[in-house]
Amino acid sequence: MSSAETASPASNDSADQRRAAAPRPVVVHIPRRFTKTEWGGTETVIYHLVAELNKIGYDSVIYTSDLLATPGADKVNGVRVRRFRGLYPRWGLSRAAKTQLDYRGGNYFSLSLFFALLFTRHLQAIHLHTGGFMGAMGRLVAKVRRVPYVISIHGGSLALPAEQMQKLLAPLKGSFNWGKVLEVLFPIKNVYRDATAILCLSEQERLLNAEKYPRSRVLSFPNGVDSERFAAADGAAFRAKYGIAVDAPVLLCVGSFYAQKNQQRLVEAFRLLHDSGHSRAQLVLIGVCYDRAYFDGLRAQVREYGLSDSVLFLQDLPYQSLDLLNAYAAADIFVFPSLYETFGIVVLEAWSAQTPVVCGRIGGIVDYGRDDDNLCFADVTSAVDIAAKTAALLADPAYAARIAAGGRKTVADYSWQAITRRLAALYDAGRR
Template sequence: MDRPVHITHVPRRFVIHEWGGTETFVSEVSIRLKQRGLVPSIHTTKALDPTKDGSYRGIPIRRYSYSYPYLGLTESDRQQLDRKAGNLFSWSLLLALLRLKPVDLFHLHTGKRLGGIVRFCALRKRIPYVVSLHGGYLAVPTAERETWTDPTRHAVEWGKMLGMLVGSRRVLDDASAIICVGKDEYDAIRTRYPDKKVVHLPNGVDLERFGQGQGDSFRGLYGIPLDRFLYVTVGRIDVQKNQLAVIEHLPTLLEKVPQAHVLLVGPVTNSGYRDKIVALAEKLGVSDRVTMLHGFAYDDTALVDAYHAADCFVLPSLHEPFGMVVLEAWASRLPVVAAKVGGLQALIDDHVDGLFIEPGVSADDPGGLATAMVALAQDSSLCARLANAGYRKAQQRYSWDHITDELIDIYRGAYAHTVH
């Protein structure tokens, strides 16, 4: 056998109703691994989903109890940690992975204590594990990194011994391969770990699924007039995604594009930030030009319809490891406006398949968000050119079949060097 057959994915969470990029990657590659004769499964925690056993599109899922080893956390703190970057621990997952048979390779999709659990189990079972860095590890702005620990700021941590037990600080050191979704992360990891197998493997997109949608019906369902020029942004309602910037620029935008309307789609991972968005829209008198929908399940056709209801896609993030939603916008044949940050800089070619904006500049700045949004509303030929170029790039470079084949090669190499 020249490749591992039984692949166990271990993400920190796998939640249908609050879907994110990790869930998309795990599910899409698992479906295609199964089609290629492998046997994938998902083992995760009950974070945001108390269901123990289940499946998603034919892929079995096992969920385990967990805890946050801190004193003084409120229920609100725990929920916020569940949604983003919570450093949890699960004894039941550790025991289950130690007993799990058959398994040839672990594919880890997180780090910290949970990553340490997978490392601990892999070393004792003498099988390889690979790590995917989805949300950034080294290439993360300091301001964003600090938000990850906000819920624990006033709590007392007692879990450091647990991390030492499972070797949580050696998760990357002992991995057979480190897979980076974003190019900036890949460059940083290669510099930090020059002797490790480090691979840049981006996310993909289902071109067939996002190719057709019911945009007019979506507008009718949510009360968005057909004559509005609709800008959509898809992503968690969170400081990192910077949706507030779109609202700040909306009055300037409306002066030049009177039919402008903004659609924000995504689960709320920061309720305080959501409240700021609502309050600012009311203060600026633009609430009637903003529609906020708290996300759809990934397999809900409404997500595709939301893209097809729009005229333009906007991603003003302060940091973005990759930008899977850009691929979805391209697959939906939308022109893209995006911040020149993180992995987006390697994904998008400025003025070829998207328009870059500098995050944090004023509405009147030539490199600002409003300027780019106005340009697309006033130039249909520019919209078409960017959208068509984006679709071609998605088609040529980012199919899930291509991504899965590359992933199998990574598995094969890890398996050969570790087991044989």
């Protein structure tokens, strides 16, 4: 036996040991905020992307603000999170305005986040889930460290209806933006233009961004869903816990409580159903309270209609809550009256639980939703139309089962594993 052959096993062992000892490439995800208690669709997406990336050899971590959370290191369902202190660079913001910005759309600045990112070891890529100053910090670090960065558009700013944009900007009225000084070092306007890729959740958003940034790589990049988790839920357990009869029709809506989600129109539609032969029906509303005045108004509306015994509010459920999972399985119909959605991940969750869906022809839902095939489109500005589409499904179980089956078939194309592998390939290509 030659000396080379004799040395081969030891050499192989040594190579394996070196590979095992090599540090895992780090990908830092930067959302505007990431909390346990104010969980929404964006948190769901980032959580699954990070968790799946960690399974395939990356060391993914979330760097974010301390908005609605405590600063410092944390773990959320096993995913590492670091939260950094900062501020809104504006003079004259009231406490109420700051609270509104914390929940939706504030342009936060955190120098400590910037330096933590700048000195992160083994950094391979940065994935932005926000623009503004936090996005600009990610861009600058990517330039200095010579790593790729991509940006996912969760809020759909270019496709967002003007009325919704005005509501987002309303808290800024009467304040002075001294953050313009910071833009000398952190130019917000360049965040999208210089990105390795802009990832859009809808074809409408992709086309708008491709037009605005003609030299950028703009891709349609859908969200996913953990179908098995929702398919295994226990609807009977939910009904038993909340005293809902096994044969009572259940309508479910999952969405944060603020005007864009349009639950008030759904309550109007539910009253029409209740008064037209579906008096045993139950409406379950689940979500995080983003707007206290809106939420209080919604509860007052339910009382005014005499529906308090027929409407169940479940507020601020954790994403891992069994109640959230089991609600999907308990529902006969998932009704989603939102006025605008960039993607609409809750539709995928309902499909995974084999629950038929009624929703609006809006945002990213039009890319994968097919009327009278995998869901039923309704005019979500009309309580009458929402009630009519819902009543049609309640009246015809075979029709409802066909719609549910169409959704279940469609959702098979939206696994987190497939989406994450595509994302990893995008990171790697950006380094070449």
